[in-house]
Amino acid sequence: MSVQVKYRIGKSIAFQGLTILLSVLCVVPLIFILVYIIKAGVTKINWNFLTNLPKPVGETGGGIKNALLGSVEVIALSTIIAVPVGILCGIYLSEYKQSKLAYWTRLSVDILQGVPSIVIGIIAYFWIVKPMGHFSAISGSIALAIMMLPIVVRSTEETLLLLPDSLREAGYALGMPFHRVVLKVIIPCGFSGILSGVMLSVARITGETAPLLFTAFGNPYLSFDIGQPMQTLPLIIFNYATSPYNDWHDLAWGASCILLLWVLLLNILTKVISAKWKVQL
Amino acid sequence: MESTIVKAVNYNSYFGANHVVKDVNIEIPKNAAIAVMGPSGCGKTTFLRGINRMHELIPGATAKGQILLNGTDVMEMHPIFVRLKIGMVFQRPNPFPNLSIYDNVIAGYKLNGISLPKSERDRIVEHSLSRVALWGEVKDSLTKKGTFLSGGQQQRLCIARAVAMEPEVLLFDEPTSALDPISTSKVEELFHELKKNYTLIIVTHNMQQAARVSDKTAFFYMGELVEFDDTKNMFTNPKDTRTQNYITGRFS
Amino acid sequence: MILNEEALTQRVVSNDIGISVKKEGRNRRSVRHIRAEGVFKKLIFFVAFGMVVMILGILVTLVVQSSLSIKSTGLSFLWGKVWDPVRDIFGVYPFLVGTILTSFLALVISIPFSFAVALFLGEYYPKGWVPTLLKDTVELIAAVPSVIYGFWGLAVMVPIVRKFEAAIGVQTTGVGIFASSLILAIMIIPYSASLGRSMVQMVPGNLKEAAYSLGATRWEVIKSVVLPYTKSGLFAGVMLSLGRALGETMAVTMVIGNTAKLPESIFAPGNTMASVIANEFTEADHPVYLSALIELGLVLFLVTVVINMIGKRLVKGFSK
Numbered sequence: 111m112s113v114q115v116k117y118r119i120g121k122s123i124a125f126q127g128l129t130i131l132l133s134v135l136c137v138v139p140l141i142f143i144l145v146y147i148i149k150a151g152v153t154k155i156n157w158n159f160l161t162n163l164p165k166p167v168g169e170t171g172g173g174i175k176n177a178l179l180g181s182v183e184v185i186a187l188s189t190i191i192a193v194p195v196g197i198l199c200g201i202y203l204s205e206y207k208q209s210k211l212a213y214w215t216r217l218s219v220d221i222l223q224g225v226p227s228i229v230i231g232i233i234a235y236f237w238i239v240k241p242m243g244h245f246s247a248i249s250g251s252i253a254l255a256i257m258m259l260p261i262v263v264r265s266t267e268e269t270l271l272l273l274p275d276s277l278r279e280a281g282y283a284l285g286m287p288f289h290r291v292v293l294k295v296i297i298p299c300g301f302s303g304i305l306s307g308v309m310l311s312v313a314r315i316t317g318e319t320a321p322l323l324f325t326a327f328g329n330p331y332l333s334f335d336i337g338q339p340m341q342t343l344p345l346i347i348f349n350y351a352t353s354p355y356n357d358w359h360d361l362a363w364g365a366s367c368i369l370l371l372w373v374l375l376l377n378i379l380t381k382v383i384s385a386k387w388k389v390q391l
Numbered sequence: 392m393e394s395t396i397v398k399a400v401n402y403n404s405y406f407g408a409n410h411v412v413k414d415v416n417i418e419i420p421k422n423a424a425i426a427v428m429g430p431s432g433c434g435k436t437t438f439l440r441g442i443n444r445m446h447e448l449i450p451g452a453t454a455k456g457q458i459l460l461n462g463t464d465v466m467e468m469h470p471i472f473v474r475l476k477i478g479m480v481f482q483r484p485n486p487f488p489n490l491s492i493y494d495n496v497i498a499g500y501k502l503n504g505i506s507l508p509k510s511e512r513d514r515i516v517e518h519s520l521s522r523v524a525l526w527g528e529v530k531d532s533l534t535k536k537g538t539f540l541s542g543g544q545q546q547r548l549c550i551a552r553a554v555a556m557e558p559e560v561l562l563f564d565e566p567t568s569a570l571d572p573i574s575t576s577k578v579e580e581l582f583h584e585l586k587k588n589y590t591l592i593i594v595t596h597n598m599q600q601a602a603r604v605s606d607k608t609a610f611f612y613m614g615e616l617v618e619f620d621d622t623k624n625m626f627t628n629p630k631d632t633r634t635q636n637y638i639t640g641r642f643s
Numbered sequence: 644m645i646l647n648e649e650a651l652t653q654r655v656v657s658n659d660i661g662i663s664v665k666k667e668g669r670n671r672r673s674v675r676h677i678r679a680e681g682v683f684k685k686l687i688f689f690v691a692f693g694m695v696v697m698i699l700g701i702l703v704t705l706v707v708q709s710s711l712s713i714k715s716t717g718l719s720f721l722w723g724k725v726w727d728p729v730r731d732i733f734g735v736y737p738f739l740v741g742t743i744l745t746s747f748l749a750l751v752i753s754i755p756f757s758f759a760v761a762l763f764l765g766e767y768y769p770k771g772w773v774p775t776l777l778k779d780t781v782e783l784i785a786a787v788p789s790v791i792y793g794f795w796g797l798a799v800m801v802p803i804v805r806k807f808e809a810a811i812g813v814q815t816t817g818v819g820i821f822a823s824s825l826i827l828a829i830m831i832i833p834y835s836a837s838l839g840r841s842m843v844q845m846v847p848g849n850l851k852e853a854a855y856s857l858g859a860t861r862w863e864v865i866k867s868v869v870l871p872y873t874k875s876g877l878f879a880g881v882m883l884s885l886g887r888a889l890g891e892t893m894a895v896t897m898v899i900g901n902t903a904k905l906p907e908s909i910f911a912p913g914n915t916m917a918s919v920i921a922n923e924f925t926e927a928d929h930p931v932y933l934s935a936l937i938e939l940g941l942v943l944f945l946v947t948v949v950i951n952m953i954g955k956r957l958v959k960g961f962s963k
Contacts, residue, residue: 118860118862118863119860121860121862122860122861122862122863124862125861125862125865126767126861126862128759129759129762129763129767130759130763130767131759132755132756132759132760133756133759133760133763133764133777135756136756136757136759136760136777136781136784136832136836137777137780137781139829140780140783140784140787140829141780142799143787143791143792143795146795146799147791147795195690195693198686198687198690198691199687199690199691199693199694201687202687202688202690202691203691205687206691208450211688211691211692211695212691214695215691215692215694215695217695218694218695218697218698219694220951220952220955221698221948221951221952222694222697222698223951224886224890224947224948224950224951224952225701225890225944225947225948226889226890226891226892226917226943226944226947227890227892228890228892228917228920228921228940228943229701229705229890229940229943229944231924232704232705232708232920232924232937232940233700233701233704233705235924236704236708237700237704256697259694263694274485276481276483276485277485277487277488278448279445279448279479279481279485280481280485280486280487280498280549280552281502282445282448282470282474283443283445283474283478283479283481283553284474284475284478284498284499284502284503284552284553284556285471285472285473285474285475285499285503285556285673286471286499286502286503287471287673287676287677287679287680288680288683288684289676289679289680289682289683289684290502290503290504290676290680292683294502295487295489295502298489299487299488299489301489313786314786316788317787317788317789317790317791318788319788319789319790319892319893320789320892320893320917320921323921323924323925324924324925327925344788344790344893347790347791347794348790348793348893348897351790351793351794351797351798351897352797352897359798362794363794366790366791366794366795369788369790369791370787370788370791373786373787373788374783374786377782377783377786381779389488389489390488390536390538469673469677471673471676471677471680472673475673503672503673503676504672504676505672
């Protein structure tokens, strides 16, 4: 082989090596973060941590009960709001894919997906908080629901578009009305795709903090009232992490660890469920 | 002579500006097997889909003229009623992939929210599957998904699904074009049984099939109904030269 | 599949001639179905329509709420170098610079990594358990909440950055533009990596084979076939990453230092549009102040929408 060919081959191998090196390096910070947070957080987690309310600086033994329950409530509320709306919108987009409205709706959903979460927070503030006169859990839920929508709509639309037209025709030919074809044939056949979209959207909003800053706002006490301010995990992490007290940092590590595990679990569950419930066409 | 069940009067259909079916007039008698044949793109499938108003489901599709079912224009009826009375079987078997064989047969009831007592459901399933000669083959695996069956069995399952609704007319859109020869002959045998109770309208691009299964044959060419006659006459003594050319294989 | 207009407005006439008693029950149900069908169609129409209304509503809300600030500060809002709410002087130039600096720096840092992942998964090793693991791991990067990145950055990364700054002899605040860019770089890798991967996989095999048959090495095939073919797709991925970086709030807020001064270097503390809003929104004690923050939100909204739309258009153009 000539020197030139050897040089070219060497260059090719070098580039491949560089690609592999950089790809592997990508994973390093993530593993670093995961390990660090789990290490720093796991030791803080115990029964008291989960079941106590936060305590003032200086007192030990505070917990995150209010944030934990608050997060569950806020997220459940947003899911209840966003999922039906998102699925119905996805149905419209897939069933009337060529209509003018579908074009504008698709554009709107695309735009919505790119809106920074802090802007969604501002919007929820003016739409809900200001008319109500005070911060509230429901305003936070609505902000998060708005953030969920694009993911739910898009995954529903894409799942339904993949289903063959012959399925719809089979339904229509049996005298089924449009809504029954959609609800009894199309949706069940695309169920796993829609479900994984919903779970991904839940995973995404679970850690969202910015839209909650001026909606759910946070609350040092336990509250289940959706009309009142509510503490959530991301908010408590933000507040404690940026505080100057070591005790609070410890609480924040514990809360981070729980939030992280929660989000990772949701992501893994999504993968498992979408594979398991898939309808064989 | 039997009475007419489906009648088309000056029926035209379009895809946007594309004129696909042109001025079709036809009277289809009750309890007979009618074959609709013609080269591909001649409008036979479009005409068939016009009968139970499946045509209009395609965006941009429109139709003019009348299709009369027992004397009533189907365009005056809601599509749901039309399709309950006129069943349809498609080119490719399309059982519901999320339902069992059992549920596929009663899908027309189940998915329409019509609740029946268990004994009635069992009766319909057994009866419908027997009609399509599938009962013996699947009676032990009724809870399996319909998509586990072979292509030919799936197609017969789809026929059973249509039959279960007790329609008056059954439309077949090239029902055997996706099947192997053995499955095809099984489906063809069914036609002889089914036409005792139903009116069958079978679109086919296969002349031999038309000759084998039908009492009367309609020949479509370039969107027009060229000829409609008893199958025997059509194949032995075609009146139109275009029919003649088609039968003798001079264009395809 | 849609039922056309004609079907929607169809008069319902049921023809019951020759229908047995059993079927009449079925027909009554069908009449109910027809009504429900109409309701359902209207429902999904209004939901889809609502989506458009919502976007317009967001825009209108931002414009209306920031009108006070737009009127009182005018164009000096964008070019003004001083942000002093106490004296009602609102110039967001330092935040614009902070936002652009952090986002672009983050892009520059992340691009080699995300393109490497795209090539690794799309070209070199599309199958096998190692690539699957890599793909899942990179996707997990996007799943970690930004507040956790921020916390980790503050507690772990900032001290390291401070040591690094001391070593190279620049100001040693730790927090600042540079630290934010590093955190952002990690966070945006998955966006361009996963899009890039699917683009690289779409390169037709016969194009690559043509190049191989001429004796090209793998690197030459990548350079002369894969990269030119996927150029617009890779660029789209970069745009989507940029949109994400511009709007990112929490992680940046926690490590950027939050100062309204114009950053003197990339190691200086600064602030971004998103983090100013996050920090000062609940403290804005008079109408002009709040309105100025919302105008900042409006600018952020418009910029990210434009960037995202460019990215999305490119992706769509590529898939066709």
